[in-house]
Amino acid sequence: MSDNNMIQRIQNPPKPVSISSLTGACILAGAKIALGAMHLDDCPIQPYIPIYLIVFGVFSIVVSIISALPWTRQPRDERTALGGILLVIRNVLNTFLFAWFIAGSYWIYSLHATGHYPGFFCNRVLYLFAFWTTTVIYIIIALGVVFCCIPLLCAFFCVCLCSPVLDDVEDV
Numbered sequence: 001m002s003d004n005n006m007i008q009r010i011q012n013p014p015k016p017v018s019i020s021s022l023t024g025a026c027i028l029a030g031a032k033i034a035l036g037a038m039h040l041d042d043c044p045i046q047p048y049i050p051i052y053l054i055v056f057g058v059f060s061i062v063v064s065i066i067s068a069l070p071w072t073r074q075p076r077d078e079r080t081a082l083g084g085i086l087l088v089i090r091n092v093l094n095t096f097l098f099a100w101f102i103a104g105s106y107w108i109y110s111l112h113a114t115g116h117y118p119g120f121f122c123n124r125v126l127y128l129f130a131f132w133t134t135t136v137i138y139i140i141i142a143l144g145v146v147f148c149c150i151p152l153l154c155a156f157f158c159v160c161l162c163s164p165v166l167d168d169v170e171d172v
Helices: 003-011 016-038 048-068 081-114 124-171
Strands: none
Touching: 016 048, 016 124, 048 081, 048 124, 081 124
């Protein structure tokens, strides 16, 4: 990256929304790591839940750090080889996080459905933290899908409803 390009990046820093969302993601990931590590042996009914939190937290921080690097925010035509490699690594890690999220969802929600058995338990704080952070992620995904699909559906219906009117105007 040339000195002029670096100076331009410094003069045009990332947007505050981007910085705050990355900071929030890192704080939440740190909480997942801490809680998973503190209660590593406190969930004998499903010992993968604390491991899920630790791994998800570590990889989320790595993805956030890679996303914050200036090489990954370059436009496609200005991207260096390092930027391309970092984007590939970030995409591979995101794919892993998606698969890990699905596995963690299974571990968490299957335990929720079974209830508590005598002698087998999961630390309440650990379980509720894992349950609600996972549930909030599903809610955010659902809201994203809804807010992306509604404009697309509106555009689709507008085109379908307006196209006969436009055909009539062209015939005149």
